[in-house]
Amino acid sequence: MAGHQSPRFLNIIGQAVVIACLFFSGPVLSKTPKATKKPSLMQPQVATPVPVSALKEVLDDPDAYSAAVKEGAELSQACTKCHGVDGVSPELEQFTLTGQNPVYLLKQIDRYATGERRGPLMQRIFENMSAKDRINIAVYYSSLKRTDAASTFLSPGKELYEAQCATCHGENALGNESTPRLAGQHAEFINQAVARYRDKAGPRIDPLMAASIVNLKELQIRAIALYLTGLR
Ligand code: HEC
Numbered sequence: 001m002a003g004h005q006s007p008r009f010l011n012i013i014g015q016a017v018v019i020a021c022l023f024f025s026g027p028v029l030s031k032t033p034k035a036t037k038k039p040s041l042m043q044p045q046v047a048t049p050v051p052v053s054a055l056k057e058v059l060d061d062p063d064a065y066s067a068a069v070k071e072g073a074e075l076s077q078a079c080t081k082c083h084g085v086d087g088v089s090p091e092l093e094q095f096t097l098t099g100q101n102p103v104y105l106l107k108q109i110d111r112y113a114t115g116e117r118r119g120p121l122m123q124r125i126f127e128n129m130s131a132k133d134r135i136n137i138a139v140y141y142s143s144l145k146r147t148d149a150a151s152t153f154l155s156p157g158k159e160l161y162e163a164q165c166a167t168c169h170g171e172n173a174l175g176n177e178s179t180p181r182l183a184g185q186h187a188e189f190i191n192q193a194v195a196r197y198r199d200k201a202g203p204r205i206d207p208l209m210a211a212s213i214v215n216l217k218e219l220q221i222r223a224i225a226l227y228l229t230g231l232r
């Protein structure tokens with residue numbers, strides 16, 4: 001008898017499971033189309049990097065260039081609060097935007113825009129900025145020149161700089177498409193930025209940068225920073 005009951009019992013359970021499956025699969029199935037729709041509405045727009053060629057077209061065309069400087073100057077109103085009126089922040093820890101290579105600047109802006117470079121403030125500003133505006137702002141800051149008095153710090157820093165940094169950042173520390181201009185940066189910014197790379201403590205990790213400074217002592221970094229801050 002017991003042998004009879006048990007398959008029937010299993011049968012009932014089996015049917016219950018099938019019914020339960022049908023019942024629950026209803027909402028699950030009907031959710032599927034919604035599930036594909038919803039994220040597309042919620043998804044933050046992921047900005048695409050601006051092709052460097054688009055920037056170069058502007059740089060090569062005098063009319064487009066002066067229009068970009070003008071439009072960039074207006075856009076820069078949104079930056080002065082933190083980056084200073086001419087891209088030189090009164091905060092000594094802050095990066096100087098003035099006179100940067102435009103390709104370098106645009107790359108950083110795009111890195112924030114795509115989320116590759118972390119920085120909540122900057123990411124929020126750039127992720128919704130059009131490609132044209134990103135070009136304009138890069139062109140504007142690259143067009144600026146530092147006008148404050150140039151003081152020359154001829155110190156051991158010059159020698160150290162030439163030995164340890166110049167291959168990548170340029171003989172006069174003017175930077176290029178992949179390295180930032182260091183001439184005229186605040187000394188404190190350099191100190192902290194270099195220490196962050198050395199200690200791998202910052203959001204930016206660059207193995208080559210880190211390798212080139214790993215043996216530098218605190219005072220040597222300061223000497224380099226002092227030399228660089230006096231360059232124009
Ligand atoms: C509310 C303050 C604030 C405003 C406004 C602001 N920035 Fe920044 N910016 C920062 C801070 C803080 C950092 C450095 C930390 C980071 O990466 O978030 C930074 C970093 C940057 C960098 C990277 C510098 C480097 O180290 O390579 C660029 C480029 C930049 N900002 C450009 C701009 C531009 C252009 C605008 C205007 C459209 C702007 N910022 C507006 C605060 C600000």
Ligand code: HEC
Pocket residue numbers: 095161164165166167168169178179180182189190193194204205206208209212213216224
């Ligand atoms: C092998 C090439 C190389 C050498 C040598 C090098 N750097 Fe750099 N440096 C870079 C690159 C590339 C970047 C940009 C890295 C990035 O995008 O994170 C950079 C970035 C920097 C920054 C910017 C940090 C920021 O937050 O914007 C500073 C400051 C700096 N370097 C200082 C120095 C100093 C000082 C030396 C010499 C002691 C030096 N670098 C040597 C390649 C180099």
